[in-house]
Amino acid sequence: MLVSAALTALAMAVPQVAAHGGVLAYSIAGTYYGGFKAYNTATGQVSIQREWDTYNPITDPTSSVLSCNTNGASLGSGQQSATVAAGSSVTAYWNTWPHTIGPVLVYMANCGGSCSSASTSSLNWFKIDQAGLISGNLVNGTWGMGELVANNNSWTSTIPSSLAAGNYIIRHELLAIHTSNQPQFYPECAQLVLTGGGSGSPSGSYLVKFPGAYKMSDPGVGIDIYSQESTTNYTIPGPAKWSG
Template identity: 65%
Template structure:
């Protein structure tokens, strides 16, 4: 389902105050089909998308924010859509281009809605991780990060829906954690979309977490100061959250 909402979102991005510094997912591609994202700063009236609503390009900055699961407000569109995707196929999220941050990890989660996703509350779901990329090379203070790769790939990120994932209704949650601001203010950029997975397997996804609750405010990977003297020589970084389901 192609939509001119995507192009309107680009205009909104250019007009929004402070938009040059932040942003979010503007569209998705599943199996060659493009789905528009929700357009923040525009009225939600009449918008339909597979993506849950989000209101601002600004990041979430605390691990206890009630909107950490699917951004603010994380509610449904009218009508709320879901995209059908086959287990084992790929999904690509397109962020505003160019994405302005290159320091920090990329994380992708999913959660079983246990029924109709439009009736699900994101903060009550059990989220499991299907993809991640942290420090890819170099040092924490001067290295190549998952977000740097995202920017190099046309501000997009492609993940595979696990082939073993049982068929059903799921939310997919893309999240960037920008840590360029130092230890005082991590920047979380979560976005959620609704999927119907078909042709699935018999796996048991896990481990799972809830949001908020999946991250700790004292996690050294979240409150890290990448500009500190010690970080100039550190070549490892532990990505927050659970391990990727394999």
């Protein structure tokens, strides 16, 4: 099945919620995986993605569901994990996305055992990819989210090749900041079984928890871009990216 055809079918199967959204599917090391179907019961669904129930944003950076969206639960018997080698690419396909102002962030967390039984808010997350303000100013410049929209509403990241094998959750997040002083977080999670790799394991300041990684006073979170339109730099929230 072609990815584009599969995404079209998925988009037709869910409510079209203006200005909001989530990840519909993944391509991991060349294999296609359908995502969880929001607004449908979790019963009977089979996916590598954790449950997410709404296209609406999370607007509180301290929300209890910031790790993997509402409600972020395992699908039980329907929960799967994608087996992937370290160093492979992961592409997340979002619904038709209208916002182009804000960063794209990708995190991973080692479950230390079964991811299906892990509480995502207690995991230690590290960032493997990010893109903020790429060029220009805060209002009219090119952002990571603008690049995502231009690339057919998709984002591709590479898992660090030195990351140790194990059970992981990967977390994709868009942070829309087009509304003054009101951040809109869109986090989505999926489960991976990582093979190969090396002995790499991030520690110290590279690790954060959700909630806990962000606060409204962070310069890249509670920001009014329109009061500083000519500014040409942006501080991406969260820890530094871990490259292995």
